[in-house]
């Protein structure tokens with residue numbers, strides 16, 4: 001698995017520092033609010049687990065699964081809900097926890113989805129952000145690290161469902177996926 005990685009972009013220590021910064025900010029911004037940390041499965045599980053350790057105010061956690069990538073490296077543009085959250089969203093301050101924003105298709109769909117739900121607020125926290133790839137603009141309240149147009153894996157992020165268990169964010173060698181994609 002390690003042999004398929006061209007470069008480490010974020011070490012475990014750098015990821016922890018980002019989670020601490022964002023967690024501290026969230027703890028200030030959401031004091032006295034009805035915070036729901038909403039983890040978008042599957043990619044965000046590691047960032048969610050790291051981030052919540054540094055949130056010092058009461059909150060509930062929940063999970064949704066949406067998917068638009070199939071098994072490759074390009075978004076299909078069609079977002080499907082695979083699993084909905086179980087907490088009623090009405091009057092809650094929803095903070096969507098994301099691993100990466102690329103085209104913006106996933107989060108644009110999520111914001112649209114919550115428009116009809118009468119939430120108190122809906123915001124986004126992401127570990128990684130690829131602004132150069134954006135097709136749909138989304139407002140990002142907390143952004144960890146901006147990265148170039150590279151396909152990254154690890155710390156929850158996959159290629160064809162593998163590599164999620166790497167403890168760091170790394171760039172996948174092109175040779176790993178160029179043979180299988182057009």
Ligand SMILES: O=P(O)(O)OC[C@H]1O[C@H](OP(=O)(O)OP(=O)(O)O)[C@H](O)[C@@H]1O
Pocket residue numbers: 040041042043044066067068069070075098099100101102103104105106107157158
């Ligand atoms: O901005 P976008 O172009 O929409 O890309 C970002 C989304 O793509 C990945 O999810 P994916 O659909 O691959 O599912 P996963 O989290 O289960 O890996 C990632 O976890 C983000 O949710």
Ligand SMILES: Nc1nc2[nH]cnc2c(=O)[nH]1
Pocket residue numbers: 069100101102103150151152153154157158159
């Ligand atoms: N694993 C992974 N999933 C993504 N979804 C959107 N961009 C990426 C990326 O760079 N890596």
